[in-house]
Amino acid sequence: MKYKELIAQMTLAEKASLMSGKDFWQTQNIDRLGIKSMFLADGPHGIRKQAAAADHLGLNASIPATCFPPAATISNSWSTELGETIGDYLGKEAVAQRVNVLLGPGVNMKRNPLCGRNFEYFSEDPYLAGKMAAGYINGIQSHGISACVKHFAVNNQEERRMSIDTIVDERTLREIYLTAFEIAVKEGKTKTVMSAYNMLNGTYTNESTHLMREILRDEWKFDGVVVTDWGGSNDRVAGLLAGNELEMPTTAGETNDEIIQAIQSGAIAEEVLDECVDRLLELMFTTEEVYKNSQQQEVDIEAHHRVAQRAAEESIVLLKNEENILPLKKGTKVAIIGDFAKQPRYQGAGSSIVNPTILDNTLDYFDQSGLVSVGYESGFERYGNKNTKKLDKACALAKEADVVLFYMGLDEVTEAEGLDRQSMKLPDNQLELLQALKKVNANIVAVLSCGSVVEMPWIYNVKGLVHGYLAGQAGGRAILRVITGDVNPSGKLSETYPLRYEDTPSYHQFPGKEVSVEYRESIYIGYRYYDTANIEVLFPFGYGLSYTTFKYSNIQLSKNEVTFELTNTGNVVGMEVAQLYVGCKSEAIFRASKELKGFTKILLNAGETKTVTIPFDDKTFRYFNVKTNKWEVEEAEYEIMIGSSSSDIKLADTISIEGTGAPLPYDKAQLPTYYSGKANHVTEAEFENLLGFKVPIAKWDRSKPLGYNDTIAQCQYAKGGFARFAYHLIVFVYRFLNKIGKRSTANIIMMSIYHMPFRGVARMTGGIMNMPMLDGILMMVNGQFFKGLKHVIKEKNKLSKINKENKTIAAATKEM
Structure with a gap:
């Protein structure tokens, strides 16, 4: 030590x-x-x-x-x-x-x-x-x-x-x-x-x-x-x-x-x-x-803001560019529509909320873009309520423009720590507005703001789609620079966009509602599932468009790396993300059809060619063997694929790899779904064969008294009438707050009370309540109201006495 x-x-x-x-x-x-x-x-x-x-x-x-x-x-x-x-x-x-x-x-x-x-x-x-x-x-x-x-x-x-x-x-x-x-x-x-x-x-x-x-x-x-x-x-x-x-x-x-x-x-x-x-x-x-011996450092706020802007610019993903509507030429008359243009959605909600030093939005920087604004209309209520007057005003403005920039997305209370989303859909009022806008102006570029995957059945109503995700405090200007071509978009999706939520591999097993959540899909998450099971998706993993084009050629393999040439075949400078995928040709062990094993981002001038090398590493060919309890390599032929996304493979070759000689970990006959790759609906029996043990009962045992690790939500089954009343009161307050538009406050009730285990009451109150006091509360919950109340008061008095003594000791020690 x-x-x-x-x-x-x-x-x-x-x-x-x-x-x-x-x-x-x-x-x-x-x-x-x-x-x-x-x-x-x-x-x-x-x-x-x-x-x-x-x-x-x-x-x-x-x-x-x-x-x-x-x-x-x-x-x-x-x-x-x-x-x-x-x-x-x-x-x-x-x-x-x-x-x-x-x-x-x-x-x-x-x-x-x-x-x-x-x-x-x-x-x-x-x-x-x-x-x-x-x-x-x-x-x-x-x-x-x-x-x-x-x-x-x-x-x-x-x-x-x-x-x-x-x-x-x-x-x-x-x-x-x-x-x-x-x-x-x-x-x-x-x-x-x-x-x-x-x-x-x-x-x-x-x-x-x-x-x-x-x-x-x-x-x-x-x-x-x-x-x-x-x-x-x-x-x-x-x-x-x-x-x-x-x-x-x-x-x-x-x-x-x-x-x-x-x-x-x-x-x-x-x-x-x-x-x-x-x-x-x-x-x-x-x-x-x-x-030690250092003075307080000062932060250059403007310099850090510029870094935030560059970060956003390099991460924005261009998902659709029909008829090359983007980039918009200088002088284009544009209608700016959508609440997110004026009040940007730039970060998530919960413990990561940052108080920004500066906050850009589209309207503040539009004059610098070279575009001509015919005006701004919010068009919709941010939190989903319908407003016909706002919709009509937006459509009237759209008629005056060459192009409509429609800022849409998810609000702050939909994506938040402590809560899961209820669906992959965007709010109905935004989609109704989009349909109405399409009737008066077909040249629509959607600017999407959200931090996770959404369904896009509405994508056919737009010619351009710029996904800014959550672009940080400098995102407003960064997105405009991409729209006007001052920045060539180079972002690629780091997650797959399915056509609908029902297509996702964990659809039947998310979330765990009571005791447990079973990961029955095993290794098949994201593109590993969609590509192996041949499920059509809207946008594949690694996808993203550019204002230029790239050509891949001349793949060469060695034991340690793959090399190829990449050429910018367009007219503007651009960055391309080249992705290395590896697929094992053996069928002895179930695997995804391909797995990402390397990537690199390359800057190329118009017409420029570079030789690109992506090295192999200790993770390129390995799998975890549950029999040996170690990482192993299967002796087999492996396909080495270079692509611009998981579904757009540009170059491929094969290589023979010597294995570690480990025994096969599975009985193929017992795991047919996993070997097929269609693992979004696995039976309990097959999942248990994979696990090697019985799955626990996923439902609460309602006959048992509630304990430390049971949640406040389980008070609905409590023996104590006090606890059941408290549960129904919490639900009522949550629904009431939602109804009157206080969704953020309602969310706090769900994340900090409803789903909180009883032990969290003691662990999260900084000593105001201790575990002996919690024992009294659980007595009340479990039907012993007066005994529990007496216990709480007794332990509270004990705690107050101890705290008083500790303060006295601390004060005496300080004086010494």
Whole structure:
């Protein structure tokens, strides 16, 4: 241990105190030993350090910071260099705000388009997500502070995220859901990892020795710190044994006492605690180094804003350009229609909300575009209500224009942390307006703003479609520059757009509503499923148009790399994302027809040709063998494919690869659906054959009393009339708020109350309520109202007395 001598000077209570927060965002300090508090701040795409009372859901405004485009947007750039640049600027701002640990990036897979937090994640592909994350981490940590890759692992739905049990087979876990984390750890060398809320195959991830020790520590050699998601600790002692150093936020010493008692009773050895303290001290001291003898750094707000603009420009995806309607020529008369033009949708909602330093919108910069505006109309109500007067005004304006720019998308309360979307559809009032506009002006260019996949049956009503995703604080100007051709779009989709939600591989298994969610589709998520099962999609993974054209030629293979030539055959400079896919020709082990194994982004002048090389790496040919419990290589012929998307393969060749000689992991006869690739409707029996164990019962046992890990929503089945009344009151208030248009407040009720497990009431209140008080509440819930109430009052008085004594001791110590 590096800090053995320092740890030897600590009391057991002091060591335990370091294992949880001092408050909502800071770690505990020990002044007598020179140990300062660390500050942890949300920051996947911008620093969220709150100036007022701290909270987890972004309710209180934070100190202004650059709001870069979120991960869902930047992943469309397919540029690890851009990711590192954004990380660099995030790191600069974090240091300026004296932040030690920046809580990001998020690398959870986009298993299903309706996950409410997809805007905060990179891709449906683990290789792309991992490489982008490593870029971010390298940029952030170049300033001496720590990034924190999250949420480890299989956190792919928001509903019931704090208690849902994710059932997934080991191969899928490794190949799909852990590979991005592996790259973030091994290549990004992240100093901190955040554990997820959910369970994995019956064990909370924060307590999983398989995840935290066998894979993260032993296999990947991670020697940094694991921090819980906020309120994500279930059993603190079990978490410590698994290797979780830091629980956040504070529990006012309650869980520290649990650690002390476990050591004193011999349940765990003190050496386990010492190891955790040692790793935490290393993070504390190394991230504090940048602040020693240094003056407060100033941020160049304009320079950072320009980087945010460049990031948006490189990530915008051109999805449709019928009759080459884009780019618009200077002098074109344009009607600007849509609420998102005036009030841009530029980031997601929840803990990642950034208070931007500057906020561009289309109307402010239109005069600089060279286009001629005939006016602006909002056209529709932002949150879905119908408004005929607004529609009529928009159509009247559209008649006066050569081209209509229609700004459409999803609102802030539809895509939010803590909630999953109900459908893949855009609001009806926007689609009705689009149909009406088409009748008066056929030249419509839609500008889409949303952080996740939507259905587009309306696409035939537009000639151009520019997808800005969530473009950050500088997105308004960036999108205009793409529309006018000042910037040639180079973004490519990092997720597949199916024709309809029913086509998605997890359609029948999302979300888990009660106890568990089953990942029956196995490895077949995203393009792996659509391409293997031959399902028609609207836009394939990796798709994106340009104002120029590219030619691929002269593929050459070696054992270590693939080389080819790429030519810009158009008239303007442009960037192309060349994608390497690999497909195994053997049928002995079920696989996707192709998997992304490399990519590169190349800038080419008009007429220019470059020789491009994409190297193979340790992930190019591997698969995880559940019999050997290791990564193996199957001896076989492999097709090496170079494409501009997963479905547009330009060049292909084959290579013979020597295998590792591992035994076949599966009995093909028992897994017919998986070998066919049509894995969106797998039977329970076949899924159990894949898992190697029985799936748990997915429904709540309504006969049992409610406990710590049951949710407030389950009060509908409680024995206590008080609890059932509380449940119906919560539902009534939620519906009432929705009806009167207070959807954001209604969402907060769902994410912070309705789906909260009872233990979260204690874990998320910063010590205001402890577990003994919670025991009293559960008595009330389970039909012992007066006994429970008496217990709550008794434990509340005890807690108040202890807090008073602690304050007295702290004051006396300070005077000394």
